[in-house]
Amino acid sequence: MSRPGAAFDAAAHFDEASATRYDRRIRSFCPTYDALHHMMAAWLSRLPERAEFLSAGSGTGAEILALGRRFPLWRFTAVDVSSDMTTACRNRVAAAGMAERVAYFEGRLQEFRSATSFDAASSIFVSHFIAGREEKLAYFRAISSLLKPGGSFILADLHGERASREFGALLEAWLTSYASHGVETTELDADRAHIENDIAFVSESELLELLREAGFDAPIRFYQTFLFGGWATTKRV
Template sequence: MSNKFDVSEAFGPDHAANYDAQFEKLHPIKDVMHLVLQAHLGELPDAARILVAGAGTGAEVRHLAAIYPNWQFTLVDPSEAMLAVARQHAQAEGFEARCTFRAAYVSAIPDKDLDAATSMLVSHFLTGAEERTAYFRSIADRLKPGAPVFNADLCYDTDAPDFPAVRDLWLRLMSRAGMNAEGRERYKEMFGTLFACHGPAEVEAMMESAGFVPPAQCMQAGLIRGWVTAKA
């Protein structure tokens, strides 16, 4: 991770406890990402093993586990507090036995030859191009050749003429999620500090150089973009 971002501070127990409710009013955007994810991974074997990088509270696992009852999930996140919430959901919804929880960075886990991976709203916290590419490579290194991957991040070319308009629209969406005026002003400053300001073409080049086939952008909702790809 970048030295500008402290996982233990940003995603500690207090944040983890409220994370699921924080953006509940933006749930339709999450639904779109989950629908694309389901379509991209839907042809996997019945007993597929899925790497969930930066799993957080496990939202995508909750979606997939209900549809594919034999899939196995490796949830990886450096925040123990976030994984604890993910485990609680898995226990409550009856799929804990199909999950492995690893409180670590992806680069530190021993798993290999997994069938697919998802990384949702994770890599934008890596503001350096080298560390972001290394993160994508750590995912590729743990997959079988040809394994499908879905990646979604906050991403925009901040030099693009339409960036201010899309950013302001996004901030209005944040208002609907309960963000106050002070929070919106801070959010404007986050690109290039807390969130990486790499444009779409840069992110795609990073993924390809990390060991994936050229990614295809398949969705956009405000400042969130999603790509489908596979291990080369």
């Protein structure tokens, strides 16, 4: 967790300890995490049989594993700035027998260059860590530039207008849901501080405007769990 006002360092935050706990914690944090992957697969079901898929901020590989099982001929590129999350992803991919189908880039998505143009990409719970309008826009532009025209993009992120009535109500309901998983008070306090200090919340309308500027068609919102939202869009032709 960062100090208030300090820039969030994803590579430092998602260290070995965090990578080890991640798969258990994320399911307490986001009670519909697995449902999100199931829903993503439905949006992506019309892609070519041998699609090339980019997982931006791939973490421990949840999207790759879920989509890889559902679409057995797809190939994946996992991009993540954290070496510990990438190691966890590699281990899980190998254990699932998918090692031959996944390539890796360890670094920021904004610096990733590829000879492959991707049929589809996902960014799940990543860009809410990127502070600043220009920085968020650069991240979305980088994803857009890696996609084929008409390529699919699934975005899921924490979002909301901090000052709104909805935001406060959703935050409290979310933390109550999280606490009900038996989370200790100290961990709960640390996570509330993590949310307050490290998440660069923007409203849905601002997020959609950023996607438009980055070259995407008008997104369709297909998912919401507390402050988590999910949108499906395509790169403008």
